[in-house]
Amino acid sequence: MSASIDMLREMASSNAKMAIKMERKGNLDEAIVYYYRAITALKKLIKMEERKSIRKIYEDRLKQYAKRVLELLDMVKRDSTVKISGTEEKSELRRMVKEAILVEKPDVKWEDIADLERAKEALMEAVIWPLKRPDLFKGSRRPWKGVLLFGPPGCGKTLLAKAVANSVNATFFIVDSSVILSKWLGESEKIVKELFRMAREKQPAIIFIDEVDAIASARSVNEHDAIHRVKTVLLAEMDGLYAKPDERLLVIGATNMPELIDPAFRRRFEKRIYVPLPSFDARKEIFKIHLQGVNISDDIDFNKLAELTEGYTGHDIALLAREAIMRPIRELARSGLLDQKDAKPRPVRMEDFIAALKVIRPSVSKKEIIKYEQWARMFSSG
Ligand SMILES: Nc1ncnc2c1ncn2[C@@H]1O[C@H](COP(=O)(O)OP(=O)(O)O)[C@@H](O)[C@H]1O
Numbered sequence: 001m002s003a004s005i006d007m008l009r010e011m012a013s014s015n016a017k018m019a020i021k022m023e024r025k026g027n028l029d030e031a032i033v034y035y036y037r038a039i040t041a042l043k044k045l046i047k048m049e050e051r052k053s054i055r056k057i058y059e060d061r062l063k064q065y066a067k068r069v070l071e072l073l074d075m076v077k078r079d080s081t082v083k084i085s086g087t088e089e090k091s092e093l094r095r096m097v098k099e100a101i102l103v104e105k106p107d108v109k110w111e112d113i114a115d116l117e118r119a120k121e122a123l124m125e126a127v128i129w130p131l132k133r134p135d136l137f138k139g140s141r142r143p144w145k146g147v148l149l150f151g152p153p154g155c156g157k158t159l160l161a162k163a164v165a166n167s168v169n170a171t172f173f174i175v176d177s178s179v180i181l182s183k184w185l186g187e188s189e190k191i192v193k194e195l196f197r198m199a200r201e202k203q204p205a206i207i208f209i210d211e212v213d214a215i216a217s218a219r220s221v222n223e224h225d226a227i228h229r230v231k232t233v234l235l236a237e238m239d240g241l242y243a244k245p246d247e248r249l250l251v252i253g254a255t256n257m258p259e260l261i262d263p264a265f266r267r268r269f270e271k272r273i274y275v276p277l278p279s280f281d282a283r284k285e286i287f288k289i290h291l292q293g294v295n296i297s298d299d300i301d302f303n304k305l306a307e308l309t310e311g312y313t314g315h316d317i318a319l320l321a322r323e324a325i326m327r328p329i330r331e332l333a334r335s336g337l338l339d340q341k342d343a344k345p346r347p348v349r350m351e352d353f354i355a356a357l358k359v360i361r362p363s364v365s366k367k368e369i370i371k372y373e374q375w376a377r378m379f380s381s382g
């Protein structure tokens with residue numbers, strides 16, 4: 001239990017920090033979402049904390065964040081107020097859905113994703129086969145309607161969802177939770193309804209909600225009315241999917257924070273797939289993927305690199321590779337040769353990686369990984 005309190009505390013503070021950082025950068029949409037997450041974590045903490053004095057601290061902090069969210073929402077809305085009414089409503093909504101939601105074919109292929117074999121198989125079974133052979137997935141073999149990818153950040157959830165979209169002939173809607181919850185808040189429940197209506201028209205279709213915890217976190221009495229409504233609509237739409245098994249429509253959600261997800265939503269994501277940290281072999285492959293087309297020296301030992309990066313996420317390894325391959329370029333610049341078109345950088349050497357390892361550290365702690373594994377043991381189904 002105390003591990004979980006620690007985690008929530010960490011979650012509240014890291015999300016609040018990110019919110020402030022985003023606010024400074026002027027990314028108000030994202031700041032709002034980080035505040036929501038901090039608030040959700042605080043609410044849970046308040047429920048678990050027995051000491052009144054500490055509870056009071058959390059409650060004050062929660063109020064402060066909630067107030068800030070409202071102020072930010074006002075600022076964001078001022079930029080993008082839309083009046084919709086009467087006959088124009090429908091086309092206006094469609095335009096908004098198109099703007100808030102990307103309809104596209106991503107260009108990620110299965111080969112671009114190292115390892116994650118179990119997750120790939122689970123997705124084949126849950127998403128790809130039923131879309132390819134609807135005739136086989138009927139009656140008691142009914143297809144999954146809600147699939148949740150969860151796990152530490154930077155380990156391939158978004159990549160997997162995009163590879164799925166690329167390998168089936170289905171319309172793919174990408175929903176950015178932060179846009180829905182900030183820019184279009186107020187209109188957001190209508191957007192969600194319209195989104196499902198459009199997806200139904202364009203079957204087979206996949207709705208991918210990235211960072212789904214932001215929309216699917218626990219509902220509570222004192223939250224912003226519009227947020228409450230959008231959650232209710234999303235729940236109802238997901239229920240609708242289960243009520244109509246013949247429709248070729250499903251929702252894939254991805255989250256780094258599965259414990260923030262409301263049990264009601266969790267139940268509707270029937271298939272829950274853990275996307276873990278990369279294994280030894282996966283790390284080797286990720287290095288290779290990110291060094292494609294780069295001039296590298298023979299002294300690079302991929303086994304050694306994989307050994308040295310235990311606990312790194314795929315994203316950490318991508319950053320590490322980028323840092324290492326920049327070093328020869330920096331040398332070239334320092335020696336004043338960058339402007340000369342025929343001056344070539346030297347090959348990237350093992351020492352570049354060793355130096356990069358000192359700068360790029362793993363972004364996820366062991367403690368956090370244990371938390372994901374616990375959640376996976378309790379709730380995963382693939
Ligand atoms: N298994 C993997 N194979 C190749 N690249 C990976 C892998 N996992 C993560 N990456 C790298 O990390 C980046 C972030 O991955 P992403 O799928 O967005 O993570 P998540 O959605 O789980 O937070 C990717 O763009 C890619 O560069």
Ligand SMILES: [Mg+2]
Nearest residue numbers: 157158210254
């Ligand atoms: Mg992602």
